[in-house]
Amino acid sequence: MNESIEKDARHAARMQRKKTVIDEKIAAAQIERGVLVVNTGNGKGKSSAAFGVVARALGHGMKVGVVQFVKGRSDTGEEAFFRRQPGVVWHVMGEGFTWDTQDRARDVATAEAAWEQARALLRDPAISLVVLDELNIALKYRYLDVERVVADLVARPAAQHVVVTGRAAPPELIAVADTVTEMGPVKHAFSAGVKAMPGIEF
Amino acid sequence: MNESIEKDARHAARMQRKKTVIDEKIAAAQIERGVLVVNTGNGKGKSSAAFGVVARALGHGMKVGVVQFVKGRSDTGEEAFFRRQPGVVWHVMGEGFTWDTQDRARDVATAEAAWEQARALLRDPAISLVVLDELNIALKYRYLDVERVVADLVARPAAQHVVVTGRAAPPELIAVADTVTEMGPVKHAFSAGVKAMPGIEF
Numbered sequence: 001m002n003e004s005i006e007k008d009a010r011h012a013a014r015m016q017r018k019k020t021v022i023d024e025k026i027a028a029a030q031i032e033r034g035v036l037v038v039n040t041g042n043g044k045g046k047s048s049a050a051f052g053v054v055a056r057a058l059g060h061g062m063k064v065g066v067v068q069f070v071k072g073r074s075d076t077g078e079e080a081f082f083r084r085q086p087g088v089v090w091h092v093m094g095e096g097f098t099w100d101t102q103d104r105a106r107d108v109a110t111a112e113a114a115w116e117q118a119r120a121l122l123r124d125p126a127i128s129l130v131v132l133d134e135l136n137i138a139l140k141y142r143y144l145d146v147e148r149v150v151a152d153l154v155a156r157p158a159a160q161h162v163v164v165t166g167r168a169a170p171p172e173l174i175a176v177a178d179t180v181t182e183m184g185p186v187k188h189a190f191s192a193g194v195k196a197m198p199g200i201e202f
Numbered sequence: 203m204n205e206s207i208e209k210d211a212r213h214a215a216r217m218q219r220k221k222t223v224i225d226e227k228i229a230a231a232q233i234e235r236g237v238l239v240v241n242t243g244n245g246k247g248k249s250s251a252a253f254g255v256v257a258r259a260l261g262h263g264m265k266v267g268v269v270q271f272v273k274g275r276s277d278t279g280e281e282a283f284f285r286r287q288p289g290v291v292w293h294v295m296g297e298g299f300t301w302d303t304q305d306r307a308r309d310v311a312t313a314e315a316a317w318e319q320a321r322a323l324l325r326d327p328a329i330s331l332v333v334l335d336e337l338n339i340a341l342k343y344r345y346l347d348v349e350r351v352v353a354d355l356v357a358r359p360a361a362q363h364v365v366v367t368g369r370a371a372p373p374e375l376i377a378v379a380d381t382v383t384e385m386g387p388v389k390h391a392f393s394a395g396v397k398a399m400p401g402i403e404f
Contacts, residue, residue: 011306011343018301028395035391035402039247043383044239048254049247052280055257056250057401059279077261078254099220104213129401161402178391181245186382189237193230194380199259199331200237200363 034160036153036176040136040169041183044201049181050131050163051078054088057161062128063087065121069114069166070094070134076202089127091117094134104141111143118152125157136166139173146172236362238355238378242338242371243385246403251383252333252365253280256290259363264330265289267323271316271368272296272336278404291329293319296336306343313345320354327359338368341375348374 037053039046054064064087068079071094082088093114101107115138121130138144150172153162164173174180189197196202239255241248256266266289270281273296284290295316303309317340323332340346352374355364366375376382391399398404 008306012304015301015304019304022301025392026398029392029397031394031396032399033396035396035399037246037391037402038388040388041386043385044381045241045247045251045254045383045385048258049251050254051257052247052250052253052255053402055253055283056279056404059281059283060400062401077258079261081257081261099217099224102214102217102221104210161399174388177389178394178396179246180388180390181247182386182388183245183247184243184384184386186240186242186376186384187379188382189239189380190227190231192233192380194233194235194237195231196228197234197237197363198262199264200239200255202258 033158034156034162035178037161037163038136038169038173038177038180039163039165039183040167040180041185042167043183043185044188045183046165046167047078047133049183050133050165051082053129053161053163054082054131057129058085058087061087063089063126064129064131065089065124065127066091066131066133067114067118067121068092068094068133069111069138073202077199089121093117107141108143111138114138115144115149122152122156122160122162125160127160129161129163130156132162132164134166135164136169136173139170140166140168146170149173150176235360236358236364237380239363239365240338240371240375240379240382241365241367241385242369242382243387244369245385245387246390247385248367248369249280249335251385252335252367253284255331255363255365256284256333259331260287260289263289265291265328266331266333267291267326267329268293268333268335269316269320269323270294270296270335271313271340275404279401291323295319309343310345313340316340317346317351324354324358324362324364327362329362331363331365332358334364334366336368337366338371338375341372342368342370348372351375352378
């Protein structure tokens with residue numbers, strides 16, 4: 001019994017110290033502005049984290065624009081779900097994975113058209129959140145010029161948030177981002193022979 | 203001009219090889235069943251990726267249950283948004299971050315009550331996706347017994363998907379998971395003095 005009381009007291013003291021550190025950090029972070037988030041890495045969760053942020057923003061009554069630079073399939077749950085939500089603009093610009101089209105000139109033209117849609121959102125202060133899904137893939141294959149993309153991102157309205165997803169985010173993008181997460185695969189169901197499941201993978 | 207044609211031909215050949223490898227992998231993955239996904243690590247995106255999967259599942263007409271084990275704040279966009287969606291059961295069981303309560307006995311009782319809600323979802327085959335948000339925190343502080351949690355997860359309906367989030371996922375959970383992502387922080391706006399922004403952080 002005494003042991004349990006001591007354990008609880010140690011827990012309370014440790015948590016008090018933790019709270020002090022966290023409260024100080026929160027007090028120090030007072031800048032309010034739009035942030036640029038980049039979700040990269042080879043693990044699962046890059047696009048789904050962006051779509052979770054879409055839900056979050058809609059919950060705060062914000063308007064959201066999404067551009068998907070690579071259309072992997074046409075039956076995704078996220079597209080079906082968010083297209084029917086008020087306050088969402090959803091563009092799917094890709095024509096398939098780049099290894100499906102096997103046509104560089106067509107992929108470049110598609111990426112350029114997608115970037116034009118993105119730029120329109122990035123110039124509209126009424127849009128609080130812009131998601132540029134799989135933009136990193138278009139940058140990795142140099143379908144788009146990274147300097148131009150970065151310039152348009154930096155020139156967006158000051159309060160606008162942007163989330164960029166895709167493997168292999170280029171260093172030029174990471175340099176101007178506020179929050180960057182590397183989603184690393186520890187294990188994946190696919191490697192164990194499990195098919196891409198609706199509601200989880202798409 | 204010839205250089206450009208050669209570049210396009212090399213691109214097409216590389217993409218053809220890539221497509222062959224990917225098609226073989228897709229053909230090899232034919233098992234269809236519920237998967238257990240764990241989002242862990244110190245970076246941003248663990249909970250938002252889970253909420254993105256909720257949107258995905260709802261887009262496929264599935265029913266979803268969410269239990270939040272740690273209630274950091276009461277004004278989250280995700281809760282406001284998903285509570286108004288048909289097909290979603292949403293429980294917020296935590297009473298604050300564990301460093302806010304500083305009361306181990308109360309945290310244990312809260313975690314136990316949350317686990318009872320989770321178990322009810324994990325026994326209901328009508329629920330296609332169960333999100334256990336910040337469960338890893340309850341396991342890290344040993345508010346819940348990991349063996350019992352793993353046993354309940356393993357005993358769930360065969361087609362049911364589960365997403366568990368939170369830093370420091372225990373090895374016992376990783377062992378039974380199908381897909382595990384380590385979300386690693388490359389950089390974070392908070393460290394640069396930016397406040398937690400609505401629509402992005404909550």
